[in-house]
Amino acid sequence: MPNYTFTVNGKTVTVDAPADLPMLWALRDKLGVRGPKYGCGINVCKACTSHLDGEAFNPCVTPVSECSGKEVTTIEGLADGDDLHPVQEAWLEQDVAQCGYCQPGQIMAAVALLKKTKNPTDAEIDAIENVCRCGTYFRIREAIKSAAAKL
Template sequence: MPNYTFSVNGKTVTVDAPADLPLLWALRDKLGVKGPKYGCGIDVCKACTSHLDGEKINPCVVPVSEVEGREVTTIEGLAQGDKLHPVQEAWLEQDVAQCGYCQPGQIMAAVALLKKTRNPTDAEIDEIENVCRCGTYFRIREAIRSAAAKM
């Protein structure tokens, strides 16, 4: 099998894997990065949302061969040491999580949105397609607004 070298949360890693192995499985099974969750495997639920070179992706449908030489950021890579990212802080302040399963992906989608739009409208927030089975969408919206105000 070929080797693929890329960066995950600021650290260079090498993975021995088939070219078509979804990045999600390289992260979770080969590298032990458990933040991105498996939900559907077909880019629908978006529980695995992460960033590739600063852009939002769903690693369940991105082959590991496509990340060679690139930067992958997962929920584990947002905090700077003990200092949480403003979106993570807002999530805690707004008590967003219930079961918490989708929250890493939700947070990564929110970070991507706030990178592009400093003060998103409700319509822009509603364009986030990540599924929350617990239905905490109102608190997610409030957390995004709160984080936007801090950033």
């Protein structure tokens, strides 16, 4: 099998994997990075949302070969040591999580939105396609607005 080298949360890593192995499985099974969650495997639920070179992407449908030489950031790489990212802080302040399963992907999608749009409208926030089975969408929207005010 070929080797693929890329950066995960600031650390250069190399994995031995088939070219078509979804990046989610390279992260979770080969590298032990558990933040991105498996939900559907077909780019619908977006529980695995992470960043590839600073842009939101879904590693469940992205082959590891497409990530070679690039920078992957997962929820584990968002905080700066013990200092949470403002979106993570807002999630806690707004008491967003219930079961919490989708929250890493939700947070990563929110961070990507706030990189593009400093003060998103409700419609822009609602356009985030990450699924939350607990239905905390109102609190997610409030957390994103709160984080936007801090950034």
